[in-house]
Amino acid sequence: MRAAGHATRxxxxxxxxxxxxxxxxxxxxxxRIATEARASKDRLYAYFPSKQALFDEVVRQWVVDVDERTAVRGDDVAGYVGRLFDHYLDNPQSAxxxxxxxxDEPERLAADDLRLTALRPKIDAIRQGQADGHVDASWHPADLLIVLLGIARSMALSALAVGKIDGGPRGRDAAGIRRAxxxxxxxxxxxxxxxx
Known part of the structure; x- marks a missing residue:
């Protein structure tokens, strides 16, 4: 793909x-997407044949980006929550x-969906943390991952709301909310x- 085509995409x-x-x-x-991207609808459809295909690519990029920034380690699941919290604070549209x-999407998930395949290494890391004695073994690893994801996102959204009150997403209370x-x-x- 030429540089101009890559930039448009x-x-x-x-x-x-x-x-x-x-x-x-x-x-x-x-x-709206085409207008914001300064591209024609025809150009948009040349890259992505449908709105769903475009959404799927946005989700694919999002999953890769989040995974690169927030790795799970079985000996530090709390650190994972902190990194995910930071990601959401730095990228509110991600949350x-x-x-x-x-x-919108649960019914569309297939076993090979990137969103599910991206969760497997996280679940495996938690399972390893359980085997090594770092994580409560009474949890099903997938259930614990869901709880950890919920903590990170809900607390980050809370910090973003506080940030709007006091002047920005990294407001005075964000560090305390992250610690919590x-x-x-x-x-x-x-x-x-x-x-x-």
Missing amino acids: ERILAAATAEFAARGVAGARIN RLQAWIDL AVLAAQRVAEPSSTEG
């Missing part, structure tokens, strides 16, 4: 990410996109004293 993906984060798949409009995915999120994850995941 990237503008389309950036505009689509913002549109899908704001409105979900059903509410997103190709006209919104996740919410739309959760609302990490502590909550630590308490949820730590092995009970009766294990072992």
